Amino acid sequence: MxxxxxxxxxxxxxxxxxxxxxxxxxxxxxxxxxxxxxxxxxxxxxxxxxxxxxxxxxxxxxxxxxxxxxxxxxxxxxxxxxxxxxxxxxxxxxxxxxxxxxxxxxxxxxxxxxxxxxxxxxxxxxxxxxxxxxxxxxxxxxxxxxxxxxxxxxxxxxxxxxxxxxxxxxxxxxxxxxxxxxxxxxxxxxxxxxxxxxxxxxxxxxxxxxxxxxxxxxxxxxxxxxxxxxxxxxxxxxxxxxxxxxxxxxxxxxxxxxxxxxxxxxxxxxxxxxxxxxxxxxxxxxxxxxxxxLKRSIAYRATLMEIYRIAREWNGIPLEKIGDAMDILLKQGYLVGEKLRLYPKRVSKPLKNHEKKLLRVLKSRDMVIHIAPSLDIVDGRIIARDIDDTIKTVSRPR
The missing domain is CATH 3.20.20.70 (Aldolase class I)
Known part of the structure; x- marks a missing residue:
């Protein structure tokens, strides 16, 4: 392990x-x-x-x-x-x-x-x-x-x-x-x-x-x-x-x-x-x-939650602008991109690979909606869905 x-x-x-x-x-x-x-x-x-x-x-x-x-x-x-x-x-x-x-x-x-x-x-x-x-x-x-x-x-x-x-x-x-x-x-x-x-x-x-x-x-x-x-x-x-x-x-x-x-x-x-x-x-x-x-300042990595927030603010993120969204998160203090290099290699390298996986997931609509139903990719844009829209895509229980 x-x-x-x-x-x-x-x-x-x-x-x-x-x-x-x-x-x-x-x-x-x-x-x-x-x-x-x-x-x-x-x-x-x-x-x-x-x-x-x-x-x-x-x-x-x-x-x-x-x-x-x-x-x-x-x-x-x-x-x-x-x-x-x-x-x-x-x-x-x-x-x-x-x-x-x-x-x-x-x-x-x-x-x-x-x-x-x-x-x-x-x-x-x-x-x-x-x-x-x-x-x-x-x-x-x-x-x-x-x-x-x-x-x-x-x-x-x-x-x-x-x-x-x-x-x-x-x-x-x-x-x-x-x-x-x-x-x-x-x-x-x-x-x-x-x-x-x-x-x-x-x-x-x-x-x-x-x-x-x-x-x-x-x-x-x-x-x-x-x-x-x-x-x-x-x-x-x-x-x-x-x-x-x-x-x-x-x-x-x-x-x-x-x-x-x-x-x-x-x-x-x-x-x-x-x-x-x-x-x-x-x-x-x-x-x-x-x-x-926690009552201390801590480091946050970027997740799909942050992508969701930006998608709501921007009314959708064009797929070609994902890099711009990550740059904004970097400026907001999130632990992304080059900022990871500041950390010890025993964690910075695997965290960088986690970030690469996050970005790969964002290229696949099937993966995005399976992993995070509050997101979708429509016409080349990552969009945030309200719960009513999410519910429409799932079947009700028997």
């Missing part, structure tokens, strides 16, 4: 801000039945600390600090929960947090665990928070305890995770909830209004949804097991020999709930975004990951 920067792909490269990742362990023991990390991991089922991740992050964070560069927030982590029980023995995540503290590097913690509430982890997190260097993103698939226990058998309960959210938010640490995987009707339990009220009561400031995706051969039976008869669609852009085709819940089966959830959360003062879905017209937050909650 490469260190520090997430692998280049047609989906991640054009959509994701937080490409810096810290993976402390080789695998996870929570046994979530929907886990998609298994498609990316190549190690055995034995949990081992990734000592090279600690070494690489220490070198990189020190260089960013000494060069006085704006840091790109790092995710702890993306494929493995960083606070599985093994953390009590190995303390690899604790080492990464201490490096972030030493070099004032911003961290987005993504977890289902409540180990963070205990020292020494809590003490370090509070020190990071005092410097505006941390936000906590709590992953929840549903607040229905019965279903949660079957989907996430070895993780802490949803109520325990929310209690942790309340405790940390009460001392000023920004809290986001990741509804992941998002499953219609299941993830909005007990109702959208009650869910928003619960989140508000527990100090949640941002919600990001990431729809369920599973192997195409098993997703429909998985949903039927939950009592759901809903449409699915291909997540994979194309069939590749040797790779398992992946499907997700169809846009038509989730869009109405997304719209209602976005509007309801807005009334409670909570930001909303989608993860790797490109539905920008219903986002109410500056970025999807909740990086805006």
């Amino acid at each position: 490469p260190e520090l920067v997430i692998n280049i792909s047609n989906v991640v490269s054009p959509l994701c801000y937080s490409l810096i990742r810290l993976e402390p362990y080789t695998t996870c023991i929570y046994g979530c039945v929907y886990c998609y990390a298994r498609w990316y991991r190549r190690e055995s089922d034995i949990v081992r600390p990734r000592v090279n991740a600690v070494k690489e992050f220490s070198i990189y964070a020190r260089k960013i600090y000494r060069r006085d560069l704006l840091p790109i927030p790092a995710r702890l982590s993306t494929l493995i929960d960083p606070f599985i029980p093994h953390e009590e023995l190995f303390k690899t995540s604790l080492s990464l947090l201490r490096i972030a503290l030493d070099y004032e590097y911003p961290i987005i913690i993504n977890t289902k665990s409540i180990l963070l509430l205990r020292d020494p982890w809590r003490r370090v997190i509070e020190r990071l928070a005092d410097r505006g260097l941390v936000s906590i993103q709590i992953s929840v698939s549903t607040l229905d305890q019965r279903i949660s226990s079957s989907l996430e058998p070895y993780a802490s309960t949803p109520s325990e995770r929310l209690s942790m959210a309340r405790e940390f938010s009460s001392i000023g640490i920004p809290i986001a909830v990741r509804l992941s995987p998002y499953i219609p009707r299941i993830s909005i339990y007990p109702s959208i209004e009650e869910l928003a009220n619960i989140f508000k009561d527990h100090g949640v400031r941002h919600v990001v949804v990431e729809v369920l995706r599973l192997e195409s051969s098993s997703i429909e039976s998985f949903l039927r097991g939950l009592g759901l008869d809903i449409d699915v669609e291909s997540y994979s852009l194309r069939i590749v020999e040797g790779l398992t085709p992946i499907s997700r819940i169809s846009l038509g089966s989730r869009i109405d709930e997304y719209i209602a959830l976005s509007k309801t959360l807005a009334r409670y003062g909570i930001g909303f975004a989608t993860c790797k879905e490109g539905l920008y017209s219903i986002h109410t937050a500056y970025d999807c990951c909740g990086m805006y909650l």
Whole structure:
């Protein structure tokens, strides 16, 4: 597994801000039945600390600090929960947090665990928070305890995770909830209004949804097991020999709930975004990951979100003017083009390749509308679509 920067792909490269990742362990023991990390991991089922991740992050964070560069927030982590029980023995995540503290590097913690509430982890997190260097993103698939226990058998309960959210938010640490995987009707339990009220009561400031995706051969039976008869669609852009085709819940089966959830959360003062879905017209937050909650100046890379904003402002971007749009983003402070050369090569080279992939995606209408339905290419122009226009292009659920 490469260190520090997430692998280049047609989906991640054009959509994701937080490409810096810290993976402390080789695998996870929570046994979530929907886990998609298994498609990316190549190690055995034995949990081992990734000592090279600690070494690489220490070198990189020190260089960013000494060069006085704006840091790109790092995710702890993306494929493995960083606070599985093994953390009590190995303390690899604790080492990464201490490096972030030493070099004032911003961290987005993504977890289902409540180990963070205990020292020494809590003490370090509070020190990071005092410097505006941390936000906590709590992953929840549903607040229905019965279903949660079957989907996430070895993780802490949803109520325990929310209690942790309340405790940390009460001392000023920004809290986001990741509804992941998002499953219609299941993830909005007990109702959208009650869910928003619960989140508000527990100090949640941002919600990001990431729809369920599973192997195409098993997703429909998985949903039927939950009592759901809903449409699915291909997540994979194309069939590749040797790779398992992946499907997700169809846009038509989730869009109405997304719209209602976005509007309801807005009334409670909570930001909303989608993860790797490109539905920008219903986002109410500056970025999807909740990086805006950090209280430090940070570096943003350009994504399709920025292209969407420029397309709205310009009433469309001619394909031959994409370079001009990127130049504008460079002047606005985004980490694009030549500005990447300022950063250590261990991240600047892969980030440059991510940018190249983003630009390649923008040349294909099929890829653009599949990856980001809020965009389209019409008559040689990239256009931003309102949600009503997006809905017209998808089928409604059965």
